[in-house]
Each structure stands twice: as structure tokens, then as C-alpha cells.
Amino acid sequence: MRKIRASFLPAAAGVLLLALWPLVFPGATQVHQVLGLTCLFGTLALAWNIYALSGAISLGHAAFFGLGAYASALLNHYYHWSPLFTIPLGALASVAFAVFWSLGFRRLRGVYLGLASMAAMEIPKAIVDNWDRLTYGSMGIMGLDPLPTLALGGHAVNFGTNITARYYLLLAIMLLAARLNLEAIHSRWGWILRAVRENETAATMLGIAANRERAKALMISSYLSGITGALYVHIVGLVEPAMVFNLHLSVLPLIFSIFGGHTRVWGPVLGALILYPLEQLFLMPLLPMGHSALYGLVIILTIFLFPTGIASWLPSAPKSV
Amino acid sequence: MAAIGPQVCLAVRQINKSFGDRTILREVSFSLAEGEILGLIGPNGAGKTTLFNIISGWQKPASGSLVFFGQETTTWPPERLSRAGLARTFQVPQIFPEMTALENVLLGAWLKGKPLPSFKQAHVEADYCLSLVGLMDKRHTRARDLPLPQQRLLELARALATGPRLLLLDEIAAGFSQSALQRLTAGLLKLRDQGLTLLLTDHLFILMEAMADRVLALDRGEIIAQGPPSSLIHHPEVVSAYLGARSGSEAEGAA
Numbered sequence: 077m078r079k080i081r082a083s084f085l086p087a088a089a090g091v092l093l094l095a096l097w098p099l100v101f102p103g104a105t106q107v108h109q110v111l112g113l114t115c116l117f118g119t120l121a122l123a124w125n126i127y128a129l130s131g132a133i134s135l136g137h138a139a140f141f142g143l144g145a146y147a148s149a150l151l152n153h154y155y156h157w158s159p160l161f162t163i164p165l166g167a168l169a170s171v172a173f174a175v176f177w178s179l180g181f182r183r184l185r186g187v188y189l190g191l192a193s194m195a196a197m198e199i200p201k202a203i204v205d206n207w208d209r210l211t212y213g214s215m216g217i218m219g220l221d222p223l224p225t226l227a228l229g230g231h232a233v234n235f236g237t238n239i240t241a242r243y244y245l246l247l248a249i250m251l252l253a254a255r256l257n258l259e260a261i262h263s264r265w266g267w268i269l270r271a272v273r274e275n276e277t278a279a280t281m282l283g284i285a286a287n288r289e290r291a292k293a294l295m296i297s298s299y300l301s302g303i304t305g306a307l308y309v310h311i312v313g314l315v316e317p318a319m320v321f322n323l324h325l326s327v328l329p330l331i332f333s334i335f336g337g338h339t340r341v342w343g344p345v346l347g348a349l350i351l352y353p354l355e356q357l358f359l360m361p362l363l364p365m366g367h368s369a370l371y372g373l374v375i376i377l378t379i380f381l382f383p384t385g386i387a388s389w390l391p392s393a394p395k396s397v
Numbered sequence: 398m399a400a401i402g403p404q405v406c407l408a409v410r411q412i413n414k415s416f417g418d419r420t421i422l423r424e425v426s427f428s429l430a431e432g433e434i435l436g437l438i439g440p441n442g443a444g445k446t447t448l449f450n451i452i453s454g455w456q457k458p459a460s461g462s463l464v465f466f467g468q469e470t471t472t473w474p475p476e477r478l479s480r481a482g483l484a485r486t487f488q489v490p491q492i493f494p495e496m497t498a499l500e501n502v503l504l505g506a507w508l509k510g511k512p513l514p515s516f517k518q519a520h521v522e523a524d525y526c527l528s529l530v531g532l533m534d535k536r537h538t539r540a541r542d543l544p545l546p547q548q549r550l551l552e553l554a555r556a557l558a559t560g561p562r563l564l565l566l567d568e569i570a571a572g573f574s575q576s577a578l579q580r581l582t583a584g585l586l587k588l589r590d591q592g593l594t595l596l597l598t599d600h601l602f603i604l605m606e607a608m609a610d611r612v613l614a615l616d617r618g619e620i621i622a623q624g625p626p627s628s629l630i631h632h633p634e635v636v637s638a639y640l641g642a643r644s645g646s647e648a649e650g651a652a
Contacts, residue, residue, distance in 0.1 A: 264507065271493060271504055278491040278552075282508050282559060283480035 087342055094247055094349075098240050108239045110356045113311075115246035116304055117328055118348030122253035123300035124329030125344050126260050130290040131273035133186070135326050136177075136193030137301050140170035142320035143200050144302025149217050149315040150210070159310045160224045167302030173200060174298035178291035194326065201321035216316030223310050242311070249307075250345065253300055257341040260293065269293060335378050337385020347385075351375075403430040404466070406563055406594040407452065412461035414447055414618075421447045422458070422618040429563070434585075434595040436609035436626065438602070440639055443615040445598045446488065449565050452596070453485045454478040466562065480509070484561035488568050490548040494541035498551050501540050502526050505558030519558075526554040529584050531577070546572040550581075557588070564588075566597040570604050582607045602630065614638065 098108060124137050148166030151157050157165075177196060184192050204211045211217070222236025223245070233241045260266050271279035272286045279286055309315040332347030354374065359367035378385075407429040414422040422444045429435050437445050450456040452463060454475035462471045470478055493501050506526070507519035514522070527533050530550040535543060540551060549569055556564060570578055578601075586608060589595060599605060605612055605626045612629050614622040616638040622629055629635050 264513070267504055268508065270496075271508075274493040274495055275491055277487070278493055278555075280476045281479050281484065281491065281556065282505055283476050284508065285474070285476045 090342075091251065095244075098243060102240070105239045107353075107357065108243045110353055112239065112243040112246045113308075113356075114348055114352040115243070115250040116307060116311075117352055118332070118345050119246070119250045119253045120301055120304045120325070121329040121332040121344035121348050122250065122257050122341075123297050123304065125257055125297075125333055125341075126300070127290075127293050127297035128333065129257075129260050129266070129269045129273060130293040131185075131269075131276070132290055132294070133190050133330070134193045134297075135190045135323075135330070136195075136197045137297075137329060138320065138322050138325040139173060139177075139193075139197040139200055140298040140301035141305035141308070141325050142197070142204070142317070142322075143169040143173050143305070145305035145309040145315050145320040146200075146204055146211065147302070148306035149220055149309050152221050152310070153217050153219075156221075158224050159221050159306070160226075163303060163306040163310065166306045167299050170298040170302030170305070171295055174291075174294045177298075178287070178294055182287045182291075194323070197321055197323070197326060201317055204321070205317045211317075214317055216314055216319070218314040220310055220313050220315065222313060223307070236310075246307070249303070254341055254345060256296065256300070257344075260296075261341060265289075265292075331375055333385070335375060335385060337382075340385075343385050403432055405429070405464070406431045406433070406466060407596075408464040409448075409452065410462045410464070412448070412451060412458045412463075414444075414451060414456070414458050420618050422451070425461070425615075425618070425620060427613060427620065427623070429594055429596060431562075431594055432589060432592055433611065434589055434597070434609050436605040436612040437596065437598045437615060438605065438612055438629070438635070439598075439615035442617075443638075444618040445615055446567060448615070449485065449567050449596075449598070453483060453565060479559070482560070482562035483565070484556035484559050484563070485565035486549065486552045486556055486567055486569055488571075490545070490552040492540045492548050492551055492555075494539070496540055497537050498527065498532055498540055498543065498554075499523060499536040501551055502554045502558045505555040506560075509559045523554075523558055526558045529557065529588075530554045531580050546574075546577065550577075553581075561593065563594045563596065566595065566599075568599055569597065570599055570601055578604065602626070 101107065120137065120141060124134060127134055144167040146166075147169035148159065148162040151162040151166060152159060177193070181189055181192055205214055207213070223242060224236065225232050225234040227233075235242045235245050260269060268279070268284055268289050271282060271284060272289055276286045305320055309320065329344065332351060333344045334347070335351055336343030336345065336347030351371070351374070355367060355371050359370050363370055405428055409425060409427050412422050412425040413420075425444075425448060427435075437448070439445050447456060451458050454470070454473050454477070458471065462469060464470065465478065465481060465483060468481070470481070473481075493504070496504070503519055503523040506514060506522035507516065524533070524536075527536055530553055532547065532550055532554060535547065540548065543551060549571070553566070553569060570581065573581065582604065585595060595608070597604070597609070609626050611623060612626045613620055614629055614632065614635045616634070621634045621638060622632045624632075
């Protein structure tokens with residue numbers, strides 16, 4: 077159950093590739109920017125996946141993304157705290173929402189949970205949209221502080237302006253999220269989640285409190301999603317309700333995970349690494365108007381051709397003990 | 398560990414349950430001594446499964462109480478009862494379909510006990526439980542690929558791996574061959590000798606005769622008779638509840 081998996085080697089090669097390519101193409105800042113955001117959305121997909129590992133398919137993770145984004149933005153705007161603190165603090169707003177979610181949706185499963193979660197995103201969105209005196213409503217907040225400059229090993233690294241440095245930061249965060257996913261798959265807790273996912277009744281007979289374990293997964297998932305939302309608004313420098321409380325962001329992790337295969341940790345990452353740059357760097361320049369149709373086509377083809385996700389191409393790990 | 402004389406494992410006191418205006422269980426009371434094997438018989442709709450669900454925490458009684466090894470457990474959720482040492486199987490076996498047989502049973506052993514066992518200990522325990530039910534040669538088969546009777550055995554093996562003090566078996570032997578039945582009976586009797594208490598329902602009276610110390614006959618939610626299995630076969634109320642107008646001769650084979 078806890079052996080080093082056969083997919084370790086290609087994964088390590090992939091990480092090395094991601095870490096080294098900016099050195100090979102130092103001038104390609106647009107590509108660095110896109111791949112940085114790829115890592116950010118890959119992190120969101122991995123965050124979503126931790127909840128999915130408990131058997132819950134959420135269509136409302138934009139709520140966590142948006143709450144983390146707004147909480148961090150508001151703290152930064154009103155108190156002028158550095159994003160270094162507002163990002164981890166802001167993501168706590170997402171966790172608070174996750175508590176209500178866990179209580180309110182504890183009896184929902186499957187499609188019903190998906191629909192309820194999709195609707196749930198509208199609640200924080202409506203509040204943010206209408207609380208003009210605090211949030212400036214649909215105008216949003218502009219002029220947010222960029223990511224801070226940090227002293228790393230004697231060098232001052234500006235994550236706000238140095239796009240390559242930011243890429244490495246976002247890559248590191250994604251790898252951390254991947255590490256968390258590995259934990260949520262292979263540890264004892266990971267097996268508890270798998271039990272809940274496969275058969276809740278049987279899991280209960282092993283003494284597992286299914287709802288509590290699912291809630292734990294959601295707490296971690298929502299915090300990480302909040303972090304990605306908060307990072308995002310400090311990268312683009314502004315926040316608007318429609319930008320962060322956006323159904324597209326809720327569906328993105330699902331697309332990445334279905335594309336990549338969600339019970340393997342590299343599935344969502346692979347989905348993000350292929351689909352996001354594909355859209356941003358190739359389909360958009362190629363077809364400025366109809367690129368999303370092409371994007372949709374790629375996804376549909378994947379579902380038909382690789383129903384278990386393209387991560388099934390990776391050498392299969394010995395799944396048994 | 399064991400006190401002087403057998404301890405009461407489970408006391409069921411005046412359990413009532415109804416769905417709408419239909420009474421499912423009426424004033425059901427009995428108790429189970431540690432190490433006892435109690436059979437529960439009754440025609441379809443007698444309330445056997447509801448009683449099982451109430452004892453294992455999946456349903457709550459309208460009134461009455463349950464005491465499990467001295468602790469009042471009436472309001473406990475099923476996972477808490479399970480942690481306290483109550484295991485059960487279901488009529489439709491509840492397995493982890495995508496896991497192998499071994500993984501199914503291993504999880505049972507790995508997640509239970511204080512302190513939690515090491516992976517290696519759990520593995521040894523899982524192998525033992527698989528061999529007990531005769532599934533060693535299927536250990537690497539994916540659970541959902543097993544035929545239904547073997548899924549029942551797998552569920553039983555996983556239940557045993559949790560180290561239960563009381564085991565409820567709901568029609569475990571449905572679809573079993575004669576030899577499988579004999580092995581199951583022998584295995585369960587062996588576990589009883591190690592202190593396991595058993596409560597079982599089954600349509601096969603043979604299983605009751607071979608194993609049960611005592612049998613309760615349930616009809617329309619009420620206990621209508623109890624006693625050693627041999628005495629119940631000819632009990633007039635039991636015979637009529639089961640067979641209605643038909644002759645008593647079939648009661649020998651099918652209960």
C-alpha cells in the first residue's frame with residue numbers, strides 16, 4: 077500500500093522538466109506567465125481533488141476561490157497588510173464557508189451535491205456583489221498589492237515583477253498540493269477516504285464517521301482553494317465578483333481531473349499542464365473567436381478516447397498491497 | 398478479562414418500531430450472553446432486518462433501549478457501535494468494489510484497535526481472516542469480480558478482521574454450496590470458542606440447527622417463541638407463521 081510507485085520516475089522527470097525549462101528559454105516571459113497560471117489552476121484542481129477523493133464531486137469550488145480572493149483583497153485594501161499575510165489569512169474565509177457547506181450538505185450525495193454546491197457559490201457572490209460599502213460591489217477593488225519581495229538566501233526576489241521567480245513560486249505551491257494529494261491517497265487517512273468513496277456503508281462498519289472524514293477533506297481542500305484565489309488576485313492586481321465567483325473556475329478542476337484521471341495524483345496536474353497552455357498559447361492565438369469550441373472538442377474527444385483520463389498512460393502502480 | 402460466568406453481551410429491552418401506522422417491532426426483548434449463538438427466524442416481513450438495523454445503529458427505535466456490554470447504546474451512530482466491537486454483514490453484501498479481496502479485509506484490520514496496528518500486523522490478520530472463510534486463493538481478485546456468495550464471505554472476513562465482540566449475520570449463507578456451508582459453520586463455531594458472540598438470521602434451518610444455542614421466532618414484529626432449535630421446529634405457532642395452511646413436513650428443511 078505504501079510502496080514507491082512505478083509512476084515515480086516519469087513524475088520526477090516531469091518535475092525536473094518543469095523546473096529546468098525556464099533556464100533554457102529565459103526570454104519567453106509570456107510562456108512563463110501562462111505556465112505560472114497553469115500551476116495556479118493546477119493547484120486549484122489538486123485542491124478540488126482532495127475533496128473528490130472522499131467521493132464528493134463539487135461544482136462550487138469557485139466559492140472557495142472567490143472567498144479567499146476577496147478576503148485577502150479586503151485585508152490588503154483596508155489594512156494595507158502585505159499579501160504575505162493576507163493570502164494565508166484570507167483563505168480562512170474559505171474554510172469558514174466550508175464549515176457551513178459541510179453542515180448544510182451532509183445528507184447530499186452525487187449529482188445532488190454537485191447541484192447544491194453549484195448554487196452555493198451564488199451566496200457569497202450575491203453578498204460581495206451587493207455589499208457596496210465594503211466591497212465596492214460589482215466594480216471590484218483595484219490596485220491590490222502585487223506578490224511581495226522576499227529575501228531568499230541573501231537575494232531579494234520580487235515575486236510581483238519577476239515573472240520567472242513567480243513561476244517557480246507557483247510551481248512549488250503546486251508540488252506542495254501534489255504532495256498533499258499523495259498523502260490523501262496513500263496514508264491511512266487516504267485509505268479511509270477511499271473506503272468512504274467506494275462504499276459509505278461498508279466504511280461505517282469499519283468505524284469510520286464518513287461525514288466527518290469528508291468534512292476534513294473539504295477543510296483542506298477549501299483552504300488550498302482559497303490560497304489559489306488569493307494568489308490570483310494579487311497576481312492580476314484587482315478583484316471583481318464575476319472574475320472569481322465564476323462557474324468556469326468551478327468546472328475547471330473537474331475538466332482537468334477528468335482529462336487527467338482523478339484517482340492518480342498526477343491526473344489533475346497533467347490535465348492542467350496540457351489544457352491550460354493549449355488554450356492560452358495555441359488555441360487562442362490560432363482562433364481568437366472560436367477557441368473555446370476547439371477547447372471543448374479536445375475535452376469531449378478525451379472523454380471518448382480515454383475514459384479513465386490520460387494519466388492511465390503512465391505506468392500503472394501496483395495498486396494492490 | 399472474562400468475569401465469573403458469562404457476561405451479558407447484548408440486552409434488547411422493549412424495542413418498538415413502526416413505519417407510519419405499520420408496526421414493525423412490538424416490545425421486543427431478549428438478551429445475549431457472551432459467547433452465545435442466537436438464531437433469529439421468521440417469515441419475510443417479520444422484522445428481522447429492522448431489528449438488526451436497530452441493534453447495529455442504522456435505525457433508531459421508537460422506544461426501548463439497547464445495552465451493549467453494560468453501555469447504553471440506543472442513540473449511538475453505527476460507526477461508534479462498530480468501534481465498540483459490533484460487526485455485521487448485510488443481505489446485499491457491502492464491499493469496497495474496486496479494492497482487491499485482500500485490501501478489503503486489510504482495511505478492516507488496519508483501521509481498528511488501540512493502538513492502531515502496524516501495516517504488517519494488519520496484513521497477517523487479514524490473511525488469517527481470508528483463510529478462515531476460504532478466500533485465500535482469491536485475495537488478489539478485485540472484490541466486484543467475485544460471485545455474490547464469495548462477496549458475502551469477503552464481507553464476513555472483513556467484519557472478522559475488525560476483531561468484533563458481537564457479530565450479526567444477515568442471511569450470510571444464501572446461495573452457498575453444501576461444502577461452503579460446512580466450512581462456514583465450522584469456522585464460526587471455532588470463533589465462538591474464542592469468545593465471539595453471534596446473532597444470525599437465515600432461511601436455512603440447517604444452519605440454525607448446526608450452530609444456534611437458542612432460536613427466537615419473530616412474527617409480525619413480535620417474539621412468538623424461543624428455545625433450542627430442535628424445540629422450535631415443531632412449535633405450532635412457528636409452523637403456522639411460516640407455512641400458513643401448508644403441512645408441517647417442509648419445516649424440517651426450510652425455515
